[in-house]
Amino acid sequence: MSSARPARLLRAGLSALSLVLGAMSPAIGSAQNPPPVSIEFEPDSRESTRNADERATKAGVYSLRVRYVKVEARWADSVELPLRPGDLLTREKIFQAMEALEAEINRQVGVGWRLKGEIGVLHIDVDFDQAPAPDAPGTVGVIFTPRYVGVSLVRVGDNVIPIPRSPLPTFYDKVPAPLLALNPRFGASYDRAFGAALGAGIATDLLNLRDPAHPSTSAGPHHLDVSGEATKAVDESFYRANGAIGYRMERTATTLREVSLRAGYDGAHEPLGDGEHSHQAASLLTGIALKLAPNTRLHLDTGYRHTEDSVQANPSAGETHTTAEEQTNRVLIDAIPPAVFGFVRAALWEDNAWLGGGVDYQRLVGRVGYAKEFGVAPSQTIGLEVVMGGGGLWGAAPEYARFFGGASPGNFLYDSPASRALLDAPAGPVIRSFGEREAGIKTRTGAVRGGDAFWHVNVTLALPIPKLSRPLIPDVATDLPGRDGKPLTLKQMITNQIETSGPAFAAAALKSQGVPPDEAEQQVKEIFQEITPATRFIVNDASLWAVKPLLLLDAGGL
Numbered sequence: 001m002s003s004a005r006p007a008r009l010l011r012a013g014l015s016a017l018s019l020v021l022g023a024m025s026p027a028i029g030s031a032q033n034p035p036p037v038s039i040e041f042e043p044d045s046r047e048s049t050r051n052a053d054e055r056a057t058k059a060g061v062y063s064l065r066v067r068y069v070k071v072e073a074r075w076a077d078s079v080e081l082p083l084r085p086g087d088l089l090t091r092e093k094i095f096q097a098m099e100a101l102e103a104e105i106n107r108q109v110g111v112g113w114r115l116k117g118e119i120g121v122l123h124i125d126v127d128f129d130q131a132p133a134p135d136a137p138g139t140v141g142v143i144f145t146p147r148y149v150g151v152s153l154v155r156v157g158d159n160v161i162p163i164p165r166s167p168l169p170t171f172y173d174k175v176p177a178p179l180l181a182l183n184p185r186f187g188a189s190y191d192r193a194f195g196a197a198l199g200a201g202i203a204t205d206l207l208n209l210r211d212p213a214h215p216s217t218s219a220g221p222h223h224l225d226v227s228g229e230a231t232k233a234v235d236e237s238f239y240r241a242n243g244a245i246g247y248r249m250e251r252t253a254t255t256l257r258e259v260s261l262r263a264g265y266d267g268a269h270e271p272l273g274d275g276e277h278s279h280q281a282a283s284l285l286t287g288i289a290l291k292l293a294p295n296t297r298l299h300l301d302t303g304y305r306h307t308e309d310s311v312q313a314n315p316s317a318g319e320t321h322t323t324a325e326e327q328t329n330r331v332l333i334d335a336i337p338p339a340v341f342g343f344v345r346a347a348l349w350e351d352n353a354w355l356g357g358g359v360d361y362q363r364l365v366g367r368v369g370y371a372k373e374f375g376v377a378p379s380q381t382i383g384l385e386v387v388m389g390g391g392g393l394w395g396a397a398p399e400y401a402r403f404f405g406g407a408s409p410g411n412f413l414y415d416s417p418a419s420r421a422l423l424d425a426p427a428g429p430v431i432r433s434f435g436e437r438e439a440g441i442k443t444r445t446g447a448v449r450g451g452d453a454f455w456h457v458n459v460t461l462a463l464p465i466p467k468l469s470r471p472l473i474p475d476v477a478t479d480l481p482g483r484d485g486k487p488l489t490l491k492q493m494i495t496n497q498i499e500t501s502g503p504a505f506a507a508a509a510l511k512s513q514g515v516p517p518d519e520a521e522q523q524v525k526e527i528f529q530e531i532t533p534a535t536r537f538i539v540n541d542a543s544l545w546a547v548k549p550l551l552l553l554d555a556g557g558l
Helices: 045-059 091-116 177-182 490-512 517-540
Strands: 007-011 017-021 037-041 065-071 118-129 139-152 185-191 195-205 222-233 239-250 256-272 275-293 296-312 319-335 343-356 359-377 380-395 453-462 469-471 477-481 487-489 543-546 550-557
Touching: 091 118, 091 139, 118 490, 118 517, 139 517, 177 195, 275 319, 487 490, 490 517
Parallel strands: 065 139
Antiparallel strands: 007 118, 017 037, 017 118, 118 139, 185 195, 195 222, 222 239, 239 256, 256 275, 275 296, 296 319, 319 343, 343 359, 359 380, 380 453, 453 550, 469 543, 477 487
């Protein structure tokens, strides 16, 4: 081994997998949840110590002075470990530092569970930097690289769709409080009709505003959420803005997972056909979320909305003003079917509106989508997404309530079920070569009018380019022998401990906490039914980043 290259020591045994489970009382009226239960799965620590000792000895790093200690994680600059510059490097020092790092990450994972509703798979590597250091000869740098794979218990689609993700854990204690509390978001976009635009948003929980890195134990499952976002066109007068405040109660151990009540405001000035549309609305929405089965969530929402709208059909036409009272309903289901391990989302929206003077209308819209990554090589996948939908309206609907085709301001498969884009019924068929609500039916006078029914089918195919991607979990050999005597890769080792060692250790941990054997086995079965599809995708196929060409096919009609 060249002295100029780092020597790798793989921590195979110490907390190769750590699951944080929400051990909550099933009683809905309970105001407080007990803390998460940390279950650690460890192979024989003596074997791990022996393997680590052999590799460290071969690298020749024992008895060297430590030049620096580094933890490669987010906001980890000031993490303190029982291994410091100037210390003599020994086996005991290495493992003491690993145990301390593991304990700190497990504590932070508990915070992540409370903040984002996720559990995690944790693995820790150690590198030794033996590059020559003229100012500190005979020293070695020690680099700890924890890899953390988050599995969402709330948004199940995030586990298997190809969203950007990082393998590094977050040390929430070190994140600046305003950043953690407000969760600011910034973005830029371009639409053929809306134009180039800049956007920003915030979201915070008022019950946890004082110390967001340590969610309040007194609040328990209760949240008081405040959110706001705005998008403004750069070269046009178009804009969109919305804000909301709402109460939300979450559960993780019952069929009823969430109860929410939300009051909100929406305002917009945006293109509509060949004209413009201004919109103001105040709304009240209540909903529940149910866990029907592992990786299956059902969202039911109903609400009331008061709207004021103005439409200018074209630049030479005058404005028409409309005031309406609306009652809205939505049913949305997310699922990862066991047979295919792809993500399925289906939704149905119904709007009932009264404009006064005996004028009313109703709209019914349905949409279903499917996303799947097909592995063709290690960490290389062909992505397929299919979205289909249709709808109709009945009654004397004003022009802004009719259906127009074009690009969608949101993404049906990727957006949160609680996002504004998914709470509102779709505006019409998704045709991505048009701007938002730009496509309509041309009348004899040449004006563009909305339709009273629509359908659409959208297919997206993403093709891999191996040189333009990087796997989330590298497929590197660990030098730890498998059953066939060949070295295990990092992917294989994590997968084996999740699917083979994991259930046995989890059952034993639950039994040691007083859970009856039959109940423990059933809980473990449900836990691993929930996380297996996610961990298979994240460990074997997910990318840290990837650049892929897209093939798009849109078909639709008004």
